[in-house]
Amino acid sequence: MSGVRVLVGTRKGAFVLTADGTRRDWKVDGPHFGGWEVYHVNASPADPDRLYASQSGGWFGQLIQRSDDGGRTWEPVGNDFTYAGDVGEHLWYDGTPRPWEFKRIWHLEPSRTDPDTVYAGGEDAALYRSTDGGREWRELTGLRTHESGPRWQPGAGGMCLHTIILDPVHEGRIYVAISAAGAFRSDDAGQTWRPINRGLVSGQIPDPDAEVGHCVHRLAMHPSRPDVLFMQKHWDVMRSDDGGGQWREISGDLPTDFGFPIAVHAHEPETVYVVPITSDSEHYVPDGRLRVYRSRSGGDEWEALSEGLPQRHCYVNVLRDAMAVDTLEDCGVYFGTTGGQVYCSSDAGDSWAPIVRDLPAVLSVEVQALP
């Protein structure tokens, strides 16, 4: 591998950070789409120069940008995210029915094999797919029209479909997660779906172990172990060993199990990273200290990683899509903060250094290992 490219979405634009394999000296390119919210930038595993970006804003709505040269130039592609068929209703914050209303795309997940196929997760929650490089989008309606849909309710951040995992082994299997509906799985390429929330317990909903209604913040999977899923829930870090059939809590000795991102080491399927924050009412790291927590046992036992991270007067958060790992031999771990810092560890979390310190609030971080 010759280097890495880190794709950063922020409240005010996108940035592309590149370095060679040592990951010490960084080139910072951006902002792209300055002034716009960029919820996510992601790359095609099948073509490293094919990037997709979700660009949105309160004034002018949603755009999707595509790059065919690794982020040097961009072209706006399709932005028609229409709900197909009967729009239907979900629950609003006050418990009354409310029609689905498109607001933005939170997450873009390119196919592992086809650069022109990409999935998009929307708010209000819906899953879309494009097979022509983002020009046209079709909703996979089986998810939104699931019989539980009328009982879905937004979390504080909106009713967003924020996680899409394309199973690399089981043909046609897709996982998604929605705040605050929960996790869902399809085994037929997105045509039909079932909730996979058994074992989740959420004290914030009337029936704590309901089939839907859980505020799942993020799912993660190691591609070599596709039946093992990790979850950062509103509160609780969870694990499933059977593709979401059953979950068990692995928060163990974490100082707090509230958080947003969760990631798995590129080469060690039992090594997991989270960034605990204080609580649901205090969205910043505990004790003014920024610490990533790593478990090398698939959960339950966690160690604090703090070398190179601020250990006083730090009150940032790390959002759900703002952590990523690279696939270099020494696995790199990256995350971005609401304070605009992007940190890199080139030794699997043992030590950290900032790549940049003063970007706008970071919404998402992805990384590519470049050939």
Add this chain to the structure above:
Amino acid sequence: MIRVVLPAHLKNLARVYGEVEVDVAGEVTQRRVLDALEESYPMLRGTLRDRSTGRRRSFVRFYACEEDLSNDSPDAPLPAPVAAGHEPLLIVGAMAGG
């Protein structure tokens, strides 16, 4: 030719500088100007009017001749100086946000 001034973000998106000009056949209305604008600059689709409802996005304003036309019917005739190309239709991002 109808003269249109876009907000800065949309000038960047459409890769234009200064005013843009569009041809409108028949009566010059807000809807026809926006249709012509989107025809010439397809990347603007969805940025001024909601994709599903066709309604003006909440934080988009239409001004001309020192009047706020934002809440006029999209099929109402635009002021004569705009239709004649003497004055531009100003598309403005509302004052909002941080």
